[in-house]
Amino acid sequence: MATDQLSAETVKYLADKQIPQLFEFLYHETLLTRPTDLIGHLLTLLKTKPVPKIVVMGPPLGGKTAQCERIVAKYGVVHISTGDLLRKELTTGSALAKQIQSTMNAGSLVSDQIVVQLVKDRLQSQECKEKGWLLDGFPRTRVQALSLQQVGVIPSCVIVLDVPSDLIVDRAEGRRVDPKTGRVYHVKSNPPPAGLEVEQRPDDSASAVSVRLSNYTTNLADIEECYSSVSVHVNGGRTEEEIANEITEQIDARVGR
Numbered sequence: 001m002a003t004d005q006l007s008a009e010t011v012k013y014l015a016d017k018q019i020p021q022l023f024e025f026l027y028h029e030t031l032l033t034r035p036t037d038l039i040g041h042l043l044t045l046l047k048t049k050p051v052p053k054i055v056v057m058g059p060p061l062g063g064k065t066a067q068c069e070r071i072v073a074k075y076g077v078v079h080i081s082t083g084d085l086l087r088k089e090l091t092t093g094s095a096l097a098k099q100i101q102s103t104m105n106a107g108s109l110v111s112d113q114i115v116v117q118l119v120k121d122r123l124q125s126q127e128c129k130e131k132g133w134l135l136d137g138f139p140r141t142r143v144q145a146l147s148l149q150q151v152g153v154i155p156s157c158v159i160v161l162d163v164p165s166d167l168i169v170d171r172a173e174g175r176r177v178d179p180k181t182g183r184v185y186h187v188k189s190n191p192p193p194a195g196l197e198v199e200q201r202p203d204d205s206a207s208a209v210s211v212r213l214s215n216y217t218t219n220l221a222d223i224e225e226c227y228s229s230v231s232v233h234v235n236g237g238r239t240e241e242e243i244a245n246e247i248t249e250q251i252d253a254r255v256g257r
């Protein structure tokens with residue numbers, strides 16, 4: 001609906017009550033379920049409390065991990081990080097691991113087909129249906145975004161972290177990871193405890209970071225187009241706390257009817 005023909009009061013009402021999001025939710029759920037008893041189905045949906053369905057996008061080393069951890073702690077949603085899922089797969093030595101190892105080390109994108117299947121499997125779990133979910137690092141291409149839409153998966157909120165590129169380069173050079181726990185440190189701003197053996201991720205090399213950054217920048221607009229009604233940009237060049245506070249405000253404004 002073109003909102004420029006509506007009065008300011010009506011636009012405010014629509015926004016306050018989140019009416020576009022509500023109708024979009026009912027529309028997609030109905031298409032997904034195709035119930036015989038349409039009205040009964042709609043009434044049940046309206047009585048069910050919606051769960052948060054959040055996507056966080058941001059450049060590599062843009063501080064996504066820290067923000068995602070906070071979101072998971074605050075909203076109790078299931079954290080689905082495709083990077084973590086793929087890195088876990090690498091440790092299994094499976095045929096799939098061999099297939100994706102060199103792609104990941106170079107900082108390139110793993111094929112849409114593999115990642116989409118991984119995510120779809122997780123989203124179908126009962127836990128995701130009950131608690132809601134947070135997608136971290138997915139979708140990374142338009143094909144991935146569309147494949148979610150095709151199965152009726154529509155996020156209620158898409159956070160896009162905007163981070164200056166000089167910050168990213170500094171983080172790439174200094175980032176270290178504890179291979180045992182996955183904890184992330186930075187040699188200057190958050191040094192690992194003395195004696196702890198930490199590693200640099202193979203894809204944090206300057207060349208791999210540049211590939212990752214370029215993939216992200218190239219695909220962002222195409223992905224965002226799929227989420228125009230629910231996406232919001234957050235300035236990721238501030239303190240972790242400030243960013244987290246704004247993300248919370250944005251999620252609260254969009255999640256829940």
Ligand code: ADP
Nearest residue numbers: 060061082083104107108109110115137138140
């Ligand atoms: P970052 O966001 O810092 O690049 P991630 O941990 O999210 O790191 O991802 C690490 C790597 O895993 C990516 O460089 C890519 O090879 C692979 N990967 C993660 N998510 C996806 C995805 N949605 N599609 C394709 N490849 C992915």
